[in-house]
Amino acid sequence: GRRVVVVGAGMAGVQTAVALREQGFTGTVTLIGAEPHQPYDRPPLSKAILLGTAEGSAFDVDFEALGIEVRLGQEALGVRPGAHLLDTSAGPVPYDSLVLATGAEPLRLPGTEGVPGVHLLRTLDDAERLRPVLARQHDVVVVGAGWIGAEFATAAREAGCAVTVVEAADRPLAGALPAAVAAPMTGWYADAGVVLRAHTRVARVEPGAVVLDDGTRVPAGAVVVGIGARPATAWLAGSGIALGAHGEVLADDRLRASVPDVHAVGDCASFPSARYGERLLVHHWDNALQGPRTVAADIIGAAGGEPAPVYDPVPYFWSEQFGRFVQYAGHHPAGDTVVRRGDPTGPAWTVCWLRADRLVALLAVGRPRDLAQGRRLIESGAALDPVLLADPARPLKAA
Ligand code: FAD
Numbered sequence: 001g002r003r004v005v006v007v008g009a010g011m012a013g014v015q016t017a018v019a020l021r022e023q024g025f026t027g028t029v030t031l032i033g034a035e036p037h038q039p040y041d042r043p044p045l046s047k048a049i050l051l052g053t054a055e056g057s058a059f060d061v062d063f064e065a066l067g068i069e070v071r072l073g074q075e076a077l078g079v080r081p082g083a084h085l086l087d088t089s090a091g092p093v094p095y096d097s098l099v100l101a102t103g104a105e106p107l108r109l110p111g112t113e114g115v116p117g118v119h120l121l122r123t124l125d126d127a128e129r130l131r132p133v134l135a136r137q138h139d140v141v142v143v144g145a146g147w148i149g150a151e152f153a154t155a156a157r158e159a160g161c162a163v164t165v166v167e168a169a170d171r172p173l174a175g176a177l178p179a180a181v182a183a184p185m186t187g188w189y190a191d192a193g194v195v196l197r198a199h200t201r202v203a204r205v206e207p208g209a210v211v212l213d214d215g216t217r218v219p220a221g222a223v224v225v226g227i228g229a230r231p232a233t234a235w236l237a238g239s240g241i242a243l244g245a246h247g248e249v250l251a252d253d254r255l256r257a258s259v260p261d262v263h264a265v266g267d268c269a270s271f272p273s274a275r276y277g278e279r280l281l282v283h284h285w286d287n288a289l290q291g292p293r294t295v296a297a298d299i300i301g302a303a304g305g306e307p308a309p310v311y312d313p314v315p316y317f318w319s320e321q322f323g324r325f326v327q328y329a330g331h332h333p334a335g336d337t338v339v340r341r342g343d344p345t346g347p348a349w350t351v352c353w354l355r356a357d358r359l360v361a362l363l364a365v366g367r368p369r370d371l372a373q374g375r376r377l378i379e380s381g382a383a384l385d386p387v388l389l390a391d392p393a394r395p396l397k398a399a
Pocket of ligand 1: 013
């Protein structure tokens with residue numbers, strides 16, 4: 001039978017292996033992961049796992065029953081596409097089809113590599129190192145007011161820590177949302193008792209404290225760095241597989257990489273979106289769930305001659321921060337008009353982005369129904385009346 005090798009045993013890798021079996025693939029499936037742990041889900045790491053209200057987040061998948069061979073604690077070191085070989089720390093592995101699903105790695109704060117008490121939050125090991133920081137209610141400094149920073153700050157406050165968030169930009173989520181949309185979120189920090197220091201950078205980390213660029217010394221039993229992530233693809237250098245400006249594998253609309261018999265999916269890959277007219281690099285869970293179905297279909301189709309449908313999702317993600325459920329669907333840079341539903345200083349509101357009279361993205365805070373209805377409207381591309389849309393009492397629906 002054919003041999004599929006999947007590199008990276010996170011959400012995208014596991015879902016690819018599972019989707020292959022669900023879609024009837026009968027060849028060999030080998031899942032190779034660098035981490036020693038049973039494959040696990042990441043979103044709980046900045047939520048229940050940190051607080052100790054959940055022990056673990058291992059995926060509920062019976063790999064043995066599915067005939068998926070899982071090799072843990074093995075690192076992929078390179079690919080030789082011509083020879084159809086994956087080089088790993090345990091030796092070369094031959095493949096007929098290779099799937100790259102190595103995810104992303106958090107950026108480090110320059111100058112803090114190896115400094116004790118400075119943490120990242122990407123892996124189960126990271127979360128386990130941070131648990132005692134919360135349990136002992138240390139003072140914490142969070143670097144970066146992005147999604148991870150906000151979620152960590154939420155958990156740390158819940159645990160009773162004093163929390164300062166240091167952000168180089170003038171507001172939270174500056175990389176993700178326009179100023180006017182993110183503005184109300186600044187208040188969320190204050191309401192939660194978090195000190196948000198915008199327009200501020202870390203000058204240095206000392207034992208027990210962080211010194212900011214304005215000279216302020218903030219006591220810190222721990223520092224958590226959440227300043228973004230980059231595709232974990234350094235190991236592909238020299239393989240001939242085309243990578244983009246952020247190191248992402250440049251996949252096509254069926255998530256094929258630039259060399260034969262190699263796909264790439266999840267946080268490590270970008271793909272061209274016809275829907276949005278640009279290439280998307282998505283670092284969210286739903287993309288690591290949906291993309292694998294396309295990959296599996298394309299691998300199976302390659303043998304049967306049937307091409308998979310193209311991958312052109314409406315991106316979706318959620319975040320739980322400061323007692324709020326924040327959801328986003330679509331891609332707002334494609335929009336040209338912003339319509340608000342509800343009072344942004346209140347507990348529940350939505351922002352819609354339209355292009356001409358069609359919805360291209362929405363951000364819903366505490367309004368999951370808006371999200372569900374809006375996501376369908378984005379998918380269908382139906383025309384909307386912006387005036388009706390602005391009334392939060394009306395359901396989100398086509399004109
Ligand atoms: P990963 O989950 O990063 O998995 C890749 C795996 O590949 C890793 O286990 C890695 O060790 C392994 N690997 C890397 N290099 C190699 C190599 N050379 N050889 C072998 N193995 C290798 N998204 C949301 O939508 N909502 C949320 O609330 C949310 N919360 C999150 C909270 C945290 C703390 C984090 C870190 C992420 C969160 N995300 C959330 C994002 C979501 O978890 C990711 O988009 C998703 O995990 C991507 O899956 P992936 O399989 O592509 O990558």
